[in-house]
Amino acid sequence: MITIIMAEDHQMLIDGVKSFFEYDETVNIIGTVNNGEDLVKLVLLKQPKLVITDIRMPKMDGIEATKIIKTRLPHIRVLALTMFDQPDAIKQMLDAGASGYLLKNSGIKMLSKAIVTVAQGETFFDPNVAFNFMNDYIDTNVTVGKSEKVLLSNREKEILNLIANGKTSKEIAEALFIAKTTVDTHRKNMIRKLDLKNGNELVKYAIDKKYQF
Template sequence: MIRLAIAEDHQSLIDGIELLLKYEENISIIGTANDGEKLIDIVRLKQPHVVLTDIRMPKIDGIAATKIIKKEFPHIKVIAFTMFEQTDAIEQMINAGASGYILKNSSLEEVLNAINVVSKGETYFGKNVNVNAINKESSTKKKGKLTKRQIEILALVAQGKTSREIAEQLFIGVQTVDTHRKNMIRILGLHGKGELLRYALEKKYNF
């Protein structure tokens, strides 16, 4: 009997999976959550064998939640169930310790299949999930690693704040903020006026 926990902010989808698994003899749903915080609570309390989780969720996102779960309970298998097919998202999820990755435009049958496969200790990746591209990319070039401070500033850039406003908020000089911006632009390989804002907004939206 596989003990399963589900985290997904769309209750309708949870309902659908529950309906499907009601008649599955070897899987029991031991808890469901609409956000990452609740998921971690459930995992700590009931320790499932497999966790099926969305990436974009309130409070704690799926990537962060997976990291926490894998740190505390390395034996628990995590499957990402999301609409993001960007290599960036897949990579982060794998690095967080996920054993599987399936897209929401897959069938429920595939979801069921993935749960069974990862519970045996294997990995499962959906058809549209190109895992090969990931390893090559992340092993050769390790671009895009920002520091804490840079991410902090990037978040404020995403909020539409100017360098001056960011400087005031963080109690640092405007030119320091500008230096951080320049460094981020270099690290991320961007060029042009609105590009950092663009990047910041996209990141924000993506997870």
């Protein structure tokens, strides 16, 4: 189990991430905070396996918080989740001790990959920032996220949006004036196209697209 404390001053993002991982048996978000000072206090108290933190936050930024956490508890892994793609910000965060750097617009599926990678002791880079910094981490196991573009039909996008809103296949069929079996076929096709395992993962994917970072 990967225990996580997340620091982010936008509560909507926290709620979206918590919703996505609510039924994930490998990830447990044991605490959330909205500023750097509270992050340090909660991490020292609960000692999670992984910290996810933004850079710009009230009271104390993510860089300073990461420095303190890594000094006091060097075994805890830190993943930066931020909007900042400037080289200076990335370098400061990595120098502070972060083991991963992910941009918020990468989507929650890549966040899931980053969490597992960093928790395993490896380094994870967002593909949009990776190649400027990989050489500095040549002695570590580095994973670069992959931007996967999947083409869904307009009908599939409609159905995906309704799935994200909690609609059943029957309700979707009634809303779109199509047969339930047609909806089920579209679900199966999307699972195949998106390289997902089952319907539960399709629901998670739908929520990801609804709560886009």
